[in-house]
Amino acid sequence: MEPIISVRGLGKTYAGGFTALKNVDLEIRRGEIFALLGPNGAGKTTLISIVCGIVNPTAGRVSASGFDIQRDYRMARSEIGLVPQELATDSFESVWATVNFSRGLFGKAPDPAYIEKLLRQLSLWEKKDSRIMSLSGGMKRRVMIAKALSHEPSILFLDEPTAGVDVELRQDMWDMVRGLRESGVTIILTTHYIEEAEEMADRVGVINRGELVLVEDKHTLMQKMGEKELSLHLPEPLQTVPEILADLPLTLSADGSQLVYRFDIKSSDTGIAELLRRLNDANIDFRDLHTRESSLEEIFVGLVKGARQEQQAQLTKETQE
Amino acid sequence: MNWYGIRAIYKFEMARTWRTLMQSIASPVLSTSLYFIVFGAAIGSRMGEIDGVSYGAFIIPGLIMLSLLSESISNASFGIFFPKFSGTIYEVLSAPVSPFEIVAGYVGAAATKSIVLGVLILVTARFFVDYEILHPFWMLGFLVLTAVTFSMFGFIIGVWADDFQKLQIIPLMVITPLTFLGGAFYSINMLPELWQKITLFNPVVYLISGFRWSFYGVADVNVGISLGMTLLFLLLCMATVWWIFRTGYRIKT
Numbered sequence: 001m002e003p004i005i006s007v008r009g010l011g012k013t014y015a016g017g018f019t020a021l022k023n024v025d026l027e028i029r030r031g032e033i034f035a036l037l038g039p040n041g042a043g044k045t046t047l048i049s050i051v052c053g054i055v056n057p058t059a060g061r062v063s064a065s066g067f068d069i070q071r072d073y074r075m076a077r078s079e080i081g082l083v084p085q086e087l088a089t090d091s092f093e094s095v096w097a098t099v100n101f102s103r104g105l106f107g108k109a110p111d112p113a114y115i116e117k118l119l120r121q122l123s124l125w126e127k128k129d130s131r132i133m134s135l136s137g138g139m140k141r142r143v144m145i146a147k148a149l150s151h152e153p154s155i156l157f158l159d160e161p162t163a164g165v166d167v168e169l170r171q172d173m174w175d176m177v178r179g180l181r182e183s184g185v186t187i188i189l190t191t192h193y194i195e196e197a198e199e200m201a202d203r204v205g206v207i208n209r210g211e212l213v214l215v216e217d218k219h220t221l222m223q224k225m226g227e228k229e230l231s232l233h234l235p236e237p238l239q240t241v242p243e244i245l246a247d248l249p250l251t252l253s254a255d256g257s258q259l260v261y262r263f264d265i266k267s268s269d270t271g272i273a274e275l276l277r278r279l280n281d282a283n284i285d286f287r288d289l290h291t292r293e294s295s296l297e298e299i300f301v302g303l304v305k306g307a308r309q310e311q312q313a314q315l316t317k318e319t320q321e
Numbered sequence: 322m323n324w325y326g327i328r329a330i331y332k333f334e335m336a337r338t339w340r341t342l343m344q345s346i347a348s349p350v351l352s353t354s355l356y357f358i359v360f361g362a363a364i365g366s367r368m369g370e371i372d373g374v375s376y377g378a379f380i381i382p383g384l385i386m387l388s389l390l391s392e393s394i395s396n397a398s399f400g401i402f403f404p405k406f407s408g409t410i411y412e413v414l415s416a417p418v419s420p421f422e423i424v425a426g427y428v429g430a431a432a433t434k435s436i437v438l439g440v441l442i443l444v445t446a447r448f449f450v451d452y453e454i455l456h457p458f459w460m461l462g463f464l465v466l467t468a469v470t471f472s473m474f475g476f477i478i479g480v481w482a483d484d485f486q487k488l489q490i491i492p493l494m495v496i497t498p499l500t501f502l503g504g505a506f507y508s509i510n511m512l513p514e515l516w517q518k519i520t521l522f523n524p525v526v527y528l529i530s531g532f533r534w535s536f537y538g539v540a541d542v543n544v545g546i547s548l549g550m551t552l553l554f555l556l557l558c559m560a561t562v563w564w565i566f567r568t569g570y571r572i573k574t
Binding site: 052053054055056073074075076077078080082084086088089090091092093097100101102103104105106107108109110147 | 323325326328329330332333336337340407408409411412413414415416417418419569573
């Protein structure tokens with residue numbers, strides 16, 4: 001199936017000389033929830049802003065629903081809704097007026113019935129005549145979502161949708177995003193909360209220092225990058241890791257009651273059988289055992305750290321030369 | 322053409338006018354009335370006629386121009402500056418609207434307000450002095466042309482300004498002096514010879530002179546030159562706006 005968004009060789013260097021994006025290639029599949037994950041300043045917002053037409057790229061091409069975002073900008077932009085990170089609203093306008101304004105701006109004929117449905121869905125109907133300035137932060141964010149959806153786009157960008165949103169509301173937001181996906185909207189969200197990507201996304205792209213480090217199906221990513229931990233609960237605490245097990249990647253918990261074995265689930269031989277055999281030989285008993293997959297967070301930190309170390313190594317090498 | 326888009330911006334801007342009715346309509350009408358009382362009735366009664374027109378009537382076109390210029394600029398500049406300031410500009414930039422449509426919405430609304438204001442001042446003037454309009458068609462033409470031109474100029478200032486002070490500085494430091502020195506309250510023939518020459522570098526002279534001609538058939542400079550200069554300024558503004566959108570100057574990074 002043809003991707004709904006296709007990004008080719010995208011680059012952005014700001015006037016000040018700062019390079020926010022380097023040669024980014026990305027394809028978003030129709031109907032998926034895609035999470036763009038990265039630390040602050042990684043280039044997430046720049047990438048989104050280019051696709052939405054707010055920032056001009058320095059290099060590369062982007063198409064949305066098959067329309068080039070520069071040549072066929074009208075068609076491309078009609079397909080896209082954007083909820084930016086900053087809460088920017090027209091304080092003195094009513095909710096009803098501002099959402100209808102957005103629909104008109106995007107070239108759609110007025111449709112009060114649709115706007116009513118939208119506001120009800122977002123629990124804003126009771127507030128439709130209130131001035132935006134009188135609403136709470138969470139409601140303002142929902143107003144911005146309503147504005148972004150007012151012209152019935154097929155692609156929705158959510159830039160840090162839950163930044164500064166309390167836990168309860170975050171859950172609502174996630175439910176809402178899932179509901180939108182059900183209705184066929186493709187969703188691209190940026191986040192630096194790993195749990196958000198882990199909870200929501202079908203696929204995850206990790207961006208760091210303007211480079212797309214990887215794009216992967218969430219489960220594959222966790223599987224591929226994942227390390228597993230096997231914990232053995234000992235009936236009698238140990239002082240040190242026994243001599244016979246010293247060559248294995250084992251650590252002893254602080255109180256000596258658990259032996260933790262790290263293994264890579266990618267490798268064909270995880271070494272678990274060998275470990276158990278040796279424990280048996282050494283007469284070490286255990287009460288219980290469990291395994292744990294590393295979270296997306298650990299994967300992410302690993303990736304970003306890895307990239308940084310690589311860069312530093314490169315730098316040191318260059319300075320030495 | 323995204324007509325709904327133009328209409329949305331236009332309606333949004335007009336709604337802002339109704340919200341700030343006192344500031345956008347009532348206050349210019351009040352201040353113009355004060356001018357009529359002070360210069361028209363009180364001082365004007367001691368002044369002779371200028372070019373066969375009573376002083377009270379003579380200042381009407383200049384006073385309308387004074388308000389028209391400052392209100393067009395302040396309305397249009399604020400209209401585009403505020404979304405930049407509050408961050409809501411993202412929506413206009415990400416919408417399927419062309420630069421022409423954006424300008425049509427913002428400048429159209431600002432010009433509409435100025436024209437309404439000009440007509441209101443004209444009606445208010447009736448309560449203080451008698452006047453006639455010799456060429457009503459041309460009068461309306463100059464009114465609309467000036468409102469559109471200076472709303473566009475205001476739009477440019479609004480894009481250029483990155484703080485509130487810059488927003489005020491051009492109307493306050495440039496436009497107001499130029500209007501006062503542009504013959505709003507006197508005929509430039511009343512100036513010493515040297516100043517008559519210097520004053521021809523003031524573009525507002527042409528606006529006021531042409532506008533006054535449409536009322537009383539008398540002008541400081543030829544009406545054709547007035548029209549030409551106004552059109553020239555409109556073209557300059559249009560070219561600048563075109564350049565702004567082509568380069569993304571101060572609205573896109």
